[in-house]
Amino acid sequence: MPEHNISKRLDPMSTRNTDWFWDEAAEGRLSIQQCESCKHLWHPPRPVCPECQSVDLRPEPMTGRGTIYSYIRVSYPPPIGFDEPPLIALVDLEEGGIRLITNIVDAQLEDIEPDAPVEVDFEKTASGKSLPVFRLVGKGGAA
Numbered sequence: 388m389p390e391h392n393i394s395k396r397l398d399p400m401s402t403r404n405t406d407w408f409w410d411e412a413a414e415g416r417l418s419i420q421q422c423e424s425c426k427h428l429w430h431p432p433r434p435v436c437p438e439c440q441s442v443d444l445r446p447e448p449m450t451g452r453g454t455i456y457s458y459i460r461v462s463y464p465p466p467i468g469f470d471e472p473p474l475i476a477l478v479d480l481e482e483g484g485i486r487l488i489t490n491i492v493d494a495q496l497e498d499i500e501p502d503a504p505v506e507v508d509f510e511k512t513a514s515g516k517s518l519p520v521f522r523l524v525g526k527g528g529a530a
């Protein structure tokens with residue numbers, strides 16, 4: 388992974404319902420909320436299981452592999468925290484039913500196509516928190 392200069396990326400907002408997600412990312416894990424009662428997975432985090440209303444929830448580590456569902460490059464207005472217009476994508480995780488809004492890093496718009504395989508990596512924010520992002524698999528990004 389190439390070394391990056393000091394990050395300008397905005398830090399995630401800290402909330403009672405999402406701090407665990409960022410704690411997992413700090414440990415290098417992409418984890419998704421899972422219900423202990425019915426085993427349902429969902430994202431983004433919420434305080435109650437959307438299937439059975441249980442509050443017995445825990446982080447479940449994902450493989451970090453997925454495919455691109457859709458993508459866009461945002462050029463205007465200039466997004467805050469990026470040196471170059473970022474590639475924003477919807478990524479479907481290998482574990483079915485979980486779709487993340489994320490960034491595709493170290494890729495050009497023309498390198499990307501729907502259903503392209505990707506895998507998670509982590510970039511630092513301005514204060515050093517870890518942010519899950521994705522790289523194309525087999526395009527010189529991830530080894």
Ligand SMILES: [Zn+2]
Nearest residue numbers: 422425436439
């Ligand atoms: Zn449940």
